[in-house]
Amino acid sequence: MKKATQRIIEKFPNLKEKLNNDENLFLSEEVQELDETQITFLKLACFFEAPDKRSFDLGYLYRSLDNDWLEFALELITEYFRDDTYLIQKPSYSLIKEGSDFYSMAQFADELNKRGLRYDRQKLNLYFQRGKVPQPDLVIGGVKYWSEKTVQLYGDQEEIRLQGIKD
Template identity: 70%
Template sequence: MKKTTQRIIEKFPMLEELLSDYDNSGGALGEFDEIEAAFLGLARFFESPGKESFDLGTLYRHLDNDWLEFALELITDYFREETYLIQKPSYSIIKDGSDFYSLTQFAEELSKRGLRYDRQKLNLYFERGKVPQPDLVVG
């Protein structure tokens, strides 16, 4: 089972038995809501892209907010990590102008706002768990 499919099964364990049971799943799909059915179709595509197709319109019609973000993340991960189609990924969630700071930049920002922090002090507080966990860790 592919990693992306496994992530779907973690959220929807009841879909696991339907992944390979294509013949009997037609009636069983009526038992699931539109969100579950959309993720079942996506999981089937991940497992057998040569046999199964997936209509992106399903995501548009049946998913929103967190579910849509989760599905798009799965699709990106699938094509990056589980196929040979994207060999040198260039897409990054960090864009120019993003509001992410390194530890040094964060310390400087705090100092500008009147709090006396340098990088070493901030690092010590981070190690002690007194500073919130970072939104993003690179390297």
């Protein structure tokens, strides 16, 4: 199952059992019981799982979703093409908002501190300048951002490195 599909199933667990490649899926009674939002995400998940067999009309997003649901669907589409298909190999587009999966330098340092690693923004910046911190995953207007994955991996490496020093 694709990562984007898994995120849909997390929001709508009842769609998991309906997710299949049956050509008549959307004519069945069990699908007719879903609301427009659920049907739209089911169609999107079917596309993610079998893009060569299923198409997805962006008009569904326009007609059926708004606000947070529309934003979530667009995020899933970006994630699908970036992470599940690797058709976008060097992403330059991102929606960064509060609570997103990207961290500024200060947030990066805060995450390391939560793990018991003694970092502040200045130390992290110094390590970055020395090439000890990974390159940012995204730079917008000169501001560096690291993905949650990058921050976690770096934290794991630092914990291992520091444990080696203690031993």
